[in-house]
Amino acid sequence: MKILILGIDGYLGWSLANYFANEDCQIFGIDSFFRRKWVKDMGSISAIPIASMNSRIKAYEATYKKEMLFYKGDITNYEFLGSKIKEIQPDVIVHFAQCPSAPYSMISQSKSVWVQKNNLIGTLNLIYAAKEYAPDAHIIKLGTMGEYGTPNVDIPEGFFEIEYKGRKDTLPFPRQANSWYHLSKVHDSNNLQFACRNFGLRCTDIMQGVVFGFHGGPNYPAHRKLGTRLDFDQAFGTVINRFCCESIINHAITVYGDGTQIRSFLPLKDCMQCIKLVIQNPPEPRQYKVINQFANIHAINELASKVAGVCKLLSMEVKIVKMKNPRKEVEKHYYNPDNQNLKNLGYTPSSNFDSEIMELIESIKPYKKRIFEYSSVLNPTINW
């Protein structure tokens, strides 16, 4: 099986390349190294140093005795993407090649336009390249649980059956996203849904919770250069990763607002396991299948307490501080999303986030000084 990973140099992309290293498949990767640039734009670095792509590939091939074919390029360039998909003829295309940060998209007019344009055009190009050169490929696109917002009803997986004014239909579940980034994912979901219907493509659209942790799966850490990135700045550092980096440098754990906001979360290794299950269970041609991918839901306060609790076990004293929420978001709300689709495929969610958090803290411990040096990037200066 040929798996093409778009955005292979990123947090999830590089983890997935490693996770599949011992599987019976060929791995192909495309990246333009934008993630490295964006984090640099934020004045930040990965908490755990990452190797260059050249070094990564050398380490990968030496460790796994398996070739990796990598192409540097930008998927918003259709000629580039089309020629690669034509050449590779992938069975599966995992689309991680997007700017994944809500705060980054909210910095300014130009960032807003850049993020939406980048994400939208990349996905449109992928749709046309697949239609033209690999119409049977299984497209796996990353959406986000944030597309749904926080409605006052249960959140199904993509679609719901409703009765309205005495008639019934199964309709896409309404999206109420809360940043230009999240909206770009909604746009892509809508575009892909149409592409399956009209062009006959097949797609699994993953509405993913917030991923945390450093250990992607069984192979890690085979080699230091095989580690993925771990961001902690206000734009690219997701909440649990950021809390852990704060803890390690004796910075207070900073909760935005009341901390009663509830979101869905999953450890990095669960994310890898889920994507493997998705790859093993492709949708039918013309099918646009949505899955909600998360292990559990938690209030931000609970996560702060979890991280502080793990720190205590490790004899680290950490304070939790509430700060003015830089984002306009509802802090008290109902939240009950479904994730039965993945469970039906065999996914057993990690119930123990504590051990994942401990593993993460152990991994970043050697880089305490490095994180401390860059600690100003933790401050939420982007208000929206």
Next chain:
Amino acid sequence: MKILILGIDGYLGWSLANYFANEDCQIFGIDSFFRRKWVKDMGSISAIPIASMNSRIKAYEATYKKEMLFYKGDITNYEFLGSKIKEIQPDVIVHFAQCPSAPYSMISQSKSVWVQKNNLIGTLNLIYAAKEYAPDAHIIKLGTMGEYGTPNVDIPEGFFEIEYKGRKDTLPFPRQANSWYHLSKVHDSNNLQFACRNFGLRCTDIMQGVVFGFHGGPNYPAHRKLGTRLDFDQAFGTVINRFCCESIINHAITVYGDGTQIRSFLPLKDCMQCIKLVIQNPPEPRQYKVINQFANIHAINELASKVAGVCKLLSMEVKIVKMKNPRKEVEKHYYNPDNQNLKNLGYTPSSNFDSEIMELIESIKPYKKRIFEYSSVLNPTINW
């Protein structure tokens, strides 16, 4: 009152400038003349000749004794749009500056990307320019009834109250658009909804039916150079206008597929009347208000018969021919959209489409030869 019309050179934009000529307001216009270029791309022309913008403005000022301030420019250029909104300080911004053709957007990968990029960036720029320089302005954005698709339940105006698994909420009504163009409108609707919530802007988002006819309102035809454009090619010619142009040159009226597809329609002068009502009834700050703007719903077959019937009255014999549908669309479906919001504002829908059709046929009669010369543009060669 200062009204800024983005896309003032187009079918609706130029009609609106004329419709408001005798009102107590100042008219400002922006256009980049893209519509003229797109129709040229299709190898076509306006059935009724249109004047250059310079001639239009001269005729406008001479006829109405009223100044019109026009700026040539592209709203995807933020510096341009921002500086003009800062300078003008409009009370109302009517946003027509988009590529409005489904078939055009389906021609190719590059057209798909171009249309979505153009429409998305223009609206994002408008959002930021309004936030920065005219946060209290009433933004009137044109969406389309096509955003909703053809669900098996009634179509409300933007939002609906539902009960799902025992809980209630008012949610955006799901969109199921069927072309890259229609999807671009969905993206813009989602972006604007967020902009109202997060930036505190105020917006009326008009889900408009298919507009037809040539006479925008009471002022026309004060002067030949004040007429708006009237397209009939496969991409920019909307269905009734196209049927009338076919009839005038003794071409059969061409119905795509079975003709049982039901859509919503309104005459151009109803569109003008509705937009006036919308301008007179701005939403509250932070409010994102959706209205469905149409006079009536009809199956395509009914419209073909209507046009043929009017022709008969005018002693023109016209055949109706069904042809293979170039579009993948459901031909038999339920369709029951609501348009109560406009009725509540005082809108009385035109019940007599026949007289509108007759007026249109009379208007294009002098241009029979011109239309005949370009009749090849009627063929639907764009398949999707």
